[in-house]
Amino acid sequence: MAYDALLLISFGGPEGPDDVLPFLENVLRGRNVPRERMLEVAEHYYHFGGKSPINDQCRELIEALTEEVSLPVYWGNRNWHPMLSDTVKKMKDDGVTHALALATSAFGSYSGCRQYREDIAASGADFPVEKLPPYWNNSGFIEAMTERVVDALAKLPGAEVVYTAHSIPVSMAATAPYENQLREAAGKVNAALGLGAPNFAYQSRSGPPSQPWLDPDIGDYIRATSAKKLIVVPLGFLSDHMEVMYDLDLEAAEIAKEHGIEFVRAGTAGTHPLFVKGLAALIENVVANGFTSCRADCCQPASRRP
Secondary structure, eight states, X not given: OOOOEEEEEEOOOOBSGGGHHHHHHHHHTTSOOOHHHHHHHHHHHHHTTTBOSHHHHHHXXXXXXXXXXXXXXXXXXXXXXXBHHXXXXXXXXXXXXXXXXXXXXXXXXXXXXXXXXXXXXXXXXXXXXXXXXXXXXXXXXXXXXXXXXXXXHHHSTTOEEEEEEEOOBHHHHTTSSHHHHHHHHHHHHHHHHTOOSOXXXXXXXXXXXXXXXXXXXXXXXXXXXXXXXXXXEOTTOSSOOHIIIIIIIIIIHHHHHHTTXXXXXXXXXXXXXXXXHHHHHHHHHHHHHXXXXXXXXXXXXXXXXX
C-alpha cells in the first residue's frame, strides 16, 4: 500500500508559562520523580519565558520539508499540543490510509526511537503508521553537522571540539545502538574535517544518583580538559532544545568561564538546507522502495531497580 502522508513526531514543549507544569507532569507521569525536582526543571523553562523552542523548530522543519517531499505533512507530539492522538484523528478525518512517521531524533535509544513506536501504537490510529528507523548516518545530517562545526571553528580557531548527547541510563544503553551511532557520527564529521578521533561527553542526566548513566558529564569534561578553547557540538540533538539552551549555553558556558576557557557552542542541524534535503531524499526513497524496520527487541527501556 502506498504512503499518503508523512507524520512528524516530536517530544513537545510548553509555549508559555502556564504550560510548563502541565507539560512536565505529562513528561514525568508514571515516574517516581520528586515534585521538588520537577519544580527545579520548571525554572529552566521560566528562565526563557516559559517557552521551549522545540515546537517552533518543528513548524520550521515542516515548512521546509513541505517544499521538498511529495506527501502532506502532519505533526503530533508525545507530551504537548498538538498531541499525537489528536493528530491521528485529524489524519483519519482527512482520509489518510497509510502514513510514514519521522521522529525528531536521529539516534537509536528507547526514548528516541522505540518509545515513539509505542506512542504510535497507543495513539488510536486504525490505519498503518510506520516509523522510519534512526537516520544518524544520513549524508545530509552528517554534512549539515560538519558545516556547523566549520562555522564554530571560524569563531574559535584551533579549539578543542567535543560532541555531546543526552545521557541515558547505562541499562538502557546496553540494549540500544545509541553510543555506537553517536561515536560513528562524530567520527564521520571529524574525518571530513581532519580532526582525528572525536572527543565525547554526555549532558542533561535526570535519574537518581544511584542509577548509573552514561558519562562523562559535559561539566566534568570541561573541568578536566587542559584546552583553553572549547567548541561543544550537541550532536545528539536535532534542534536547540531546552537542554541545549540551558545546559550548554548557560551552565556549560559558565563552567568554561570559571576555568578560563573560551567557549563556543556549535549549532544543531535544525533546518540546515543540507539536512532538509537529506531527509527529503530519505523519505522519497522510502516512498519508492520501502525500508527495513528496527529489530523487535531493540532499544528496551531502562531496567528498574527493586
